Amino acid sequence: MSSNNSQRTDCSQTRILIITTDKNILDQLEQVQYNEKSDRQNSTQKKSKPKVNDLICVVCGSPANGYNFGAIACESCKAFFRRNARKDPKSLHCVEKGDCKITPFTRRFCSSCRLTKCLNNGMQCDRIWTIEQKAEKRRQIEENKKLAMNSNVQSNEEKLPSTSCLDDLSMDTNILFTDFTEFLLPQAQLNANDLQRIETISDSYQRRIEFAAREGLPWDPSIPTKTFIQVLNSHSVHVMRLLSFFKQIPEFNQLDVNDRVTLIKYNLNTLLGINCALWYKKETHELIEDDADVPSNMQFYQILHGYKTCLESRKIFLSLLHLASYDRKIIQLILIILLLTKGFSITNPSDEQIFNDGTSVDQLHNYYTELLWKYMETMHGYAKAVNLFSELLAHITSWQIIHEEMRNNILRTLSPDDTNELLPIMKSILRVS
Structure with a gap:
């Protein structure tokens, strides 16, 4: 969305908006x-x-590498959510009052509160793909790469x-x-x-x-x-x-x-x-x-x-x-x-x-x-x-x-x-x- 910034006298001339980093x-x-x-x-x-600054997991507060299932989460909470996302938090049972503090040191103590915190902080069940969905995604990526390579040789x-x-x-x-x-x-x-x-x-x-x-x-x-x-x-x-x-x-x-x-x-x-x-x-x-x-x-x-x-x-x-x-x-x-x-x-x-x-x-x-x-x-x-x-x-x-x-x-x-x-x-x- 870049265009000319110089002075011109002919205001009727056409200008083209294109973008590059080349x-x-x-x-x-x-x-x-x-x-x-x-x-x-x-x-x-x-x-x-x-x-x-480095990213911080929204669930336990440990260092994170990026978005996982819709929220910034560490690898541990990512794996935990994948295993338990479709379970009812109540079925996991909290031995306390349902408000356990989740930290890098306590995150394994209460699965119920950890899952609740995952959901409350934006992690989404529908982003957990099945094996078939993953295979389809890989296929689409490969097709896109081929299309990109074909267009790049022009x-x-x-x-x-x-x-x-x-x-x-x-x-x-x-x-x-x-x-x-x-x-x-x-x-x-x-x-x-x-x-x-x-x-x-x-x-x-x-x-x-x-x-x-x-x-x-x-x-x-x-x-x-x-x-x-x-x-x-x-x-x-x-x-x-x-x-x-x-x-x-x-x-x-x-x-x-x-x-x-x-x-x-x-x-x-x-x-x-x-x-x-x-x-x-x-x-x-x-x-x-x-x-x-x-x-x-x-x-x-x-x-x-x-x-x-x-x-x-x-x-x-x-x-x-x-x-x-x-x-x-x-x-x-x-x-x-x-x-x-x-x-x-x-x-x-x-x-x-x-x-x-x-x-x-x-x-x-x-x-x-x-x-x-x-x-x-x-x-x-x-x-x-x-x-x-x-x-x-x-x-x-x-x-x-x-x-x-x-x-x-x-x-x-x-x-x-x-x-x-x-x-x-x-x-x-x-x-x-």
Whole structure:
């Protein structure tokens, strides 16, 4: 989900969004786009992947190697759960009161309490495969490997559009191409560090509301909104909460400060709609991020943007909502990846700035994109991961275009007096001049 971040005068040109970690392709294409920076970029050292603590078993607290049956568990608890998962905990009988403390030293003393703790901490019986299921899984993996090998022998010309197709798209040498096909090949699954990183990201997202409240909000989310300007200013709450999530990503804080400002300025507004998929209340059909908030006021939505745009955005949002209910961590990772995406505003790139250290942004973007792919392949299998990845690309590209149209609708509606009433953070996010 990477694209060009350079200034261009022709806003009608088409741009292609593709993804890669192929350093050779990136080096060749960046050399075309940034000839004057090639020496500095070639000398830039790659940042090492972040170090994280070892995993801890959620059952007994001993060191763990990864996910087992839906939860982080050690080899001992993994084997125990496989043997006893389909038994009734009561049938195992606890000699105490049913609340025995499970530690690496006591875990063998009470099977009943140990099994109960396994189940309470997310280990799932339906993830224990039969011999037939394991054999089918191995067969599918072998088929996927064969398909990957067959696709890998194709030439670069077969992978990329032909020259005639490029001419038809009226593209120039400033467009930065990257190739996301490498992510769609079966590869090593998540290691312990990757799993811990994903859990840390999930925890950081849960803490965003608390952290934002500590720093202070520019708008009281418990106050109902009545006017259009109040509705816009109320969005500052969601902006600050999303920012508090990103501030907990250590690598983002290590980027050049001006580059961080640019990424936030051009990307954050579009991420607000994607973020809504994680806290939309399906029971009441309301957009409410926290229990203390009042529901988001949507009365101006269709009047401002029109029926067609609202219908298109609703279709995309429902798809994102379905994906969020399927696996929330995918959306959480997507938010980070899209924040780190250069040239995210594909329909109006002419005023975007050149990054001071674009290479660091690229490397961090590629790291989290690869982490997302490995997570989807590990948790959902190769075939499902390919489908999810393709759907994400399609939905996000469509969302970019629609959301840019919505931003322009807002800017056309604002009068000078309205602009003066906008909070500073909203002026920045909407890029009000």
